[in-house]
Amino acid sequence: MNVLLWVWEWFSRPEQWAGSDAIPARFIEHLGYSGLALLLSALIAIPIGLVTGHTGRGGFLTASVANFARSLPTIGVLMLVVLAVGIGLAPVMAALVALAVPPILVNTYEGVRGVDPQLKDAAQGMGMRGGEVLLRLEVPVALPLILLGLRTAAIQVVSTATIAAYVGIGGLGRFIVDGQARQEIDMVVGGALLVVLLAVLVTGLFHLLRRLLVAPGLRQRAAAE
Structure with missing residues (x-):
């Protein structure tokens, strides 16, 4: 208590x-790093997933990569890139991208x-070819799964x-790192709660996108599955 x-x-x-160290500033920084990653x-991931899924080629390699x-430890990737290129935004992006690409892909x-x-077959019978089948049929039908992959990656x-x-x-x-260094448990817990809040907001945003972008019939089908 x-x-x-x-x-x-x-x-x-x-x-x-x-101030620059206050909650709003840190929140925006965190959102910026996450959004960029x-x-x-x-x-x-999306172009590779679309091409391999459409052509049926490279599927095994895609899944293997x-x-x-997924098996790479994020903090390990971060430290390796820090050793290679030094401290900065690059190692953070490398670690976060390595984490986010697999579920999207x-x-x-x-x-x-x-x-x-x-x-x-029906689309091709209507005269659609190649890219048209992909963009006008396959992408809309696959959109629920694509958004799920994006949501999973975003939360991670x-x-x-x-x-x-x-x-x-x-x-x-x-807040978490500084709180640990200063042994201020209120700062550590407060920072953790802010991260949880942002994750909940991101989840809500993707639920909204799903309702706006996915056809009702596809939403019902995905829910049934």
Whole structure:
């Protein structure tokens, strides 16, 4: 109970809401790092997933690379890149992108590969060819899985972006790292709660995107599965 009171008092301090080290500034930094990592991951993973899923070529290699990347410890990747290029934004992005690419890549590939072949035949019978089948049929049908992969990656990135603080970058992780260094449990718990809050907001955002972008019939089908 005392911990909850300490955390409440920590949130209630005026200095927590103004300045470069305050909650709003750290929140924006954390969101910026997470958003950049998710964008880079999507730019890498979605095109590869679409092409391999559409052509049926390279599927085994795609799954193998994705599973290998999943097995990499994020903090280990971070430290290796720090040793190679030094402290800065690059090692953080490398670690977060390595974490985020696999779920986006696998879900995009599986979503496109899972489109009913009869639908593809019907589209080709209507005169669609190659890229048209991919963009006008396969992508819309695969969109629920693609968004699921993006949501999974986004939550993982938001939760893991706290590692940025270990290499001197800002973000919400600074509250956790600095709180541990100062042995201030209220700061550590407060920072962790802010990360959880951001993860919940990201989850809500993707639920909204799903309702806006996915056709009702596809939403019902995905829910049934």
